[in-house]
Amino acid sequence: MSEEIKQVTNKKITLGNEIMTSREIDLHEPAWNQAELLERVDNDRELVRELLTIFKEDFPQTIGSLEAAVSSGDLKNSGSLSHTLKGMLSNLGGARAAAAAARLEELAGAGEIAALRGAFDDLEREAGRLLPELDAYMAEVRR
Amino acid sequence: MRILIADDEALSRRMLEKALERAGYEVTSVENGKQALEHLCKPDGPRLALLDWVMPELDGPGVCRAVRTRSEQTYIYMVLLTSKGSKEETVLGLESGADDYLTKPFNAEELRARLRVGERILLLEDRLVEARENMRFRATHDPLTSLLNRGAIMDLLGRELHRSQREQKSTAILLGDVDHFKRVNDTLGHVVGDEVLGEIANRLLASVRSYDFVGRYGGEEFLVVLNGCDPPYAPGRAEAIRKSVSNRPIQTVKGPLALTMSFGVLLSADWGPRSIEELLHEVDTALYQAKDAGRDCLRMAKPDAKTEAPQAALPQPARRAR
Numbered sequence: 001m002s003e004e005i006k007q008v009t010n011k012k013i014t015l016g017n018e019i020m021t022s023r024e025i026d027l028h029e030p031a032w033n034q035a036e037l038l039e040r041v042d043n044d045r046e047l048v049r050e051l052l053t054i055f056k057e058d059f060p061q062t063i064g065s066l067e068a069a070v071s072s073g074d075l076k077n078s079g080s081l082s083h084t085l086k087g088m089l090s091n092l093g094g095a096r097a098a099a100a101a102a103r104l105e106e107l108a109g110a111g112e113i114a115a116l117r118g119a120f121d122d123l124e125r126e127a128g129r130l131l132p133e134l135d136a137y138m139a140e141v142r143r
Numbered sequence: 144m145r146i147l148i149a150d151d152e153a154l155s156r157r158m159l160e161k162a163l164e165r166a167g168y169e170v171t172s173v174e175n176g177k178q179a180l181e182h183l184c185k186p187d188g189p190r191l192a193l194l195d196w197v198m199p200e201l202d203g204p205g206v207c208r209a210v211r212t213r214s215e216q217t218y219i220y221m222v223l224l225t226s227k228g229s230k231e232e233t234v235l236g237l238e239s240g241a242d243d244y245l246t247k248p249f250n251a252e253e254l255r256a257r258l259r260v261g262e263r264i265l266l267l268e269d270r271l272v273e274a275r276e277n278m279r280f281r282a283t284h285d286p287l288t289s290l291l292n293r294g295a296i297m298d299l300l301g302r303e304l305h306r307s308q309r310e311q312k313s314t315a316i317l318l319g320d321v322d323h324f325k326r327v328n329d330t331l332g333h334v335v336g337d338e339v340l341g342e343i344a345n346r347l348l349a350s351v352r353s354y355d356f357v358g359r360y361g362g363e364e365f366l367v368v369l370n371g372c373d374p375p376y377a378p379g380r381a382e383a384i385r386k387s388v389s390n391r392p393i394q395t396v397k398g399p400l401a402l403t404m405s406f407g408v409l410l411s412a413d414w415g416p417r418s419i420e421e422l423l424h425e426v427d428t429a430l431y432q433a434k435d436a437g438r439d440c441l442r443m444a445k446p447d448a449k450t451e452a453p454q455a456a457l458p459q460p461a462r463r464a465r
Contacts, residue, residue, distance in 0.1 A: 040158075040250050047161050054154045083197055087226055088154050090248045102226075 029095050031129035034137065037093035049141050052134050055092055062088070063127065070104075070116045078116055079108035085123070089130070097126035144262060147188070148172045149179035149206065150195040150224065155247070159193060159224075162251040166258075176201025180209050183219055190217060191261050193245075193254075196225040196236065204239035211240035218268045220261035224249065285359040287337055288344035296358025296366050301419050303356070303368055307411050314411040315377040317367035317384065318426045319347075322403045322438040324363040331397045338395045339402060343388055350387040365404075374410050381408045381441050389439060403439035405430060410443070417446070 034048075041047050062085055069077035082104040089098035100123035107115045146168045150156040156172050163170050171189060173179050177200035182188050194203035201209070203223045210219055223236045223244040236244050242264070243257055283295035291299065300316065307314040321327075321343060328336040340363065347357045347365055356368040369380060385406050392399035407429030409422060417425070429444035436442065 040248060041161070042165065042251050044161065047158070051154055051157060054157060058153060080197070083226075084152055087152050087247055090226065091152075091155050091158060093248070 030133075031094065031096055031126065032133040032137075033093040033095060034133075040093075045141065049138065051092060052138055055088060055134070056138075058088065059085075059127075059131075063124070066104075066123075067120060070120045073113045073116070075108045075111060075113065079105055082108060082123070089127075092134075094126075094130045097123060097130050100126045144191060145169045145171065145189040146191040146193065146258070147179060147182050148193050149174075149176060149198060149203070150193075151175055151198045152195070155195070155224075158249075158251075159254075162254055163193075163258075165251075166255045168258075175199045176203065176206045179206050183210050184213060184216070188219075190219050190265055191258060192219060192221045193258075194221055194223055194241070196223055204236055204241070207236075207240035217272070218265065220264055222257060222261065288341055288359050290344050290348070290365070291356060291358035293358065293360055296356060296360065296368070297419065299356050299358075300366070300368055303370060304414075304419060304422075307370075308414075312371050312411070313373050313377075315369040315372040315381065316409045316422060316426050317369065317381050317406050317441075318360065318423070318430050319365045319367065319385070319404045319406040320430055320434070321363040321388075322405055322434075324402075327400065327402070331395070331400075335395045335397050335400075339393055339400065342393045343402075343404070346387045347384060350384045372410075374412050377408065377410050378441070378443065381406055385439075385441055405433040405438045406441035407431070407433060408441055408443050409446070414446075 037048060038045070041051075062081060066078065066081040066085065068074075069081055082101045086098050086101035086105055089095075089101055100119065104116065104119040104123055107119050144167075146163055148156055148159045148163070148170060150159065150172075151174050156174075160170050160172055168191075171182060173182060176194070176198045179192065179194060179198075180201060183192055183206070192206075194206050196203040203225070207221050207223070210216075210221065221241050221243075223239075223241040224247055225232065225236060225244055226247045233244060242261065245254060245257060283292060284290065285292045290296075303314055306312070321339070324336070324339070327339055340359075343365070344357070344359065347367060351357060351367060351369065354370050356366075356370075358366045360366040367384060369377065372380060385404055389401075389403040392401045407426040409426040409429065414422060425444045425446045429442040433440050433442040
């Protein structure tokens with residue numbers, strides 16, 4: 001995959017003598033891969049609606065708690081909350097936001113407190129792209 | 144089939160529930176590893192489990208390890224759900240006791256296919272357990288009467304002997320023999336003889352409590368062990384067991400047969416420091432006395448207080464007139 005279609009996160013995490021390359025966000029990947037989600041849930045649109053409802057309820061609180069953990073340099077909670085978000089987002093087909101959450105989880109695990117804020121901002125930006133698409137789908141199925 | 148889902152994340156849990164309900168599973172969902180372990184360790188708990196790796200209280204590999212330490216349980220097939228992708232982590236998950244793992248986000252069809260593998264493994268285990276139980280039954284039971292065979296009743300008697308001595312409880316041993324059974328076989332044939340033995344086994348079993356033991360000791364001899372039987376009541380109970388055979392004829396293909404049994408009875412109060420073989424020798428002597436007294440009766444064994452080794456380790460039924 002060429003460099004121009006990737007936004008490679010600009011930091012590398014040093015662990016002893018090893019260099020761990022952080023996750024990459026594929027810019028060709030849509031913010032929300034609705035088709036992939038539908039395939040995984042046997043094309044059950046009612047279930048997708050139900051899942052989005054759960055997500056809309058859980059996401060604000062989880063990302064709020066994550067932001068508080070990042071702001072206070074709480075590595076343990078930063079790691080566990082970003083792990084939770086990674087699972088939620090990847091289950092929903094939000095691969096880009098999930099990749100951003102995964103990067104934050106890795107940084108927290110590596111003790112990179114200074115890098116947490118930037119990674120959180122990336123996650124927030126990707127979530128900002130995803131949420132309108134989910135809202136649009138919800139509005140459509142309500143009609 | 145019942146399946147347990149353990150995942151702290153509501154969205155993932157709902158996806159799993161729906162995918163599995165659609166496939167016909169009876170789903171139980173919990174939010175952490177501790178709750179998962181409680182469900183899986185119940186005697187009638189689910190035997191299939193989908194466990195998220197990262198969970199509060201106890202993680203998925205921790206649940207697997209805890210379940211695998213409980214060897215007395217039937218096998219539980221456990222699949223770890225993980226967003227962890229490295230080989231090291233996969234190995235760690237499987238080494239913890241998981242049977243399989245599935246990477247999130249999962250595909251419903253793949254999930255169901257992997258669980259079908261689990262069902263096949265569990266079915267295989269059920270068949271093996273069933274075969275083992277059948278073999279165990281055949282090894283411990285008499286094929287004609289389905290009573291405990293000689294080896295099994297002797298084992299149980301040995302355990303009961305130790306238990307009653309330890310707990311200062313009373314036990315009674317009854318050794319019974321069908322009177323004139325040889326005549327049944329000689330005049331009416333072995334088929335009728337077998338019918339008689341089967342019916343006598345049924346009557347003996349029906350006349351004791353669920354925690355007493357009845358076994359076929361050999362030929363037409365039966366051993367009954369009455370647990371927790373206080374000495375004053377033992378003769379009466381032994382008499383009732385004897386009469387369960389003589390009180391009505393036994394129906395056979397050659398017509399009804401009026402048959403009786405003779406019994407020797409030994410009470411634990413009279414056991415003293417004797418071995419099982421010595422005790423059986425004493426009760427066999429009492430049975431011999433019942434036969435000598437005209438049959439259709441019982442005689443209480445009265446062992447000599449002194450402990451003397453019997454001539455032979457085991458009773459010699461052949462010497463007794465049937």
